[in-house]
Amino acid sequence: MASRHRYGEDASQFGDLHEGGDRGVAVLIHGGFWRDRYDLTLMDPLAADLAARGWTAWNVEYRRLGGGGGVPATLDDAAAAIDHLAELDLDLSRVVAIGHSAGGHLAAWAATREDPRVPVTGVVSQAGVLDLRRAWELGLSNDVTREFLGGDLERCAEASPIERLPLSAPALLVHGSRDDTVPLEISERFAELSGSRLVVADEDHFGHLDPSNRMWKAVIEWL
Secondary structure, eight states: OOEEEESSSSTTOEEEEEOOOSSOEEEEEOOSTTBTTSOGGGGHHHHHHHHHTTOEEEEEOOOOBTTTOSTTHHHHHHHHHHHGGGGSOOOOSOEEEEEETHHHHHHHHHTTOSSOSSOOSEEEEESOOOOHHHHHHHTHHHHHHHHHTTTOGGGHHHHOGGGSOSOSSOEEEEEETTOSSSOHHHHHHHHHHHOOEEEEESOOSSGGGOTTSHHHHHHHHHO
8 A cells, every 4th residue: 555745835746655675666757748637646557566566666746737837846846756755764776767748758857857866767758758849849739838838948958858868867768659649759769869778569658557568568677
């Protein structure tokens, strides 16, 4: 059973800790294009699966659009949630950030932070929005990237992982070839520029959230 911990005073600044063993800590960051109608329960099945495999899973919530989120608040929360692990009496020698869609963006962004209190040692992006400039150009999800950046494309230098390379940790990118929510081209370009490993499967955008899906199995093998 998970225990809930707060890393800030806002209602969205908390995480659920699923303790499973000593293989490492997996920080799970959910997607939903940074909108507050989506929450961390999206990652509950993956958290349970990781705990059963001997991982401690830290499934985090954060401020989202409609609830005080956007740049920089959402980035601040991702950083604070990861750094809060230092308060939880855990072995932090292995900390892997795993994120789906917008959460993949935040997981990769976490590996570009300067002097973090808790550095990540690995990143998994599940169909991550890794290039905010390209997402803006494509108008993904009714121009949500424009809203996330507060209408300022120059904030990509602060917020877009592809513009903040290199990463501080090795990364696995997993993407479905039938993904019509976040185009495969975004992961392909990021892999080319970062040297990250890319796994492509004949799947859609949401298969990543199913522990029995082959895309999640690719993640487990990489871990």
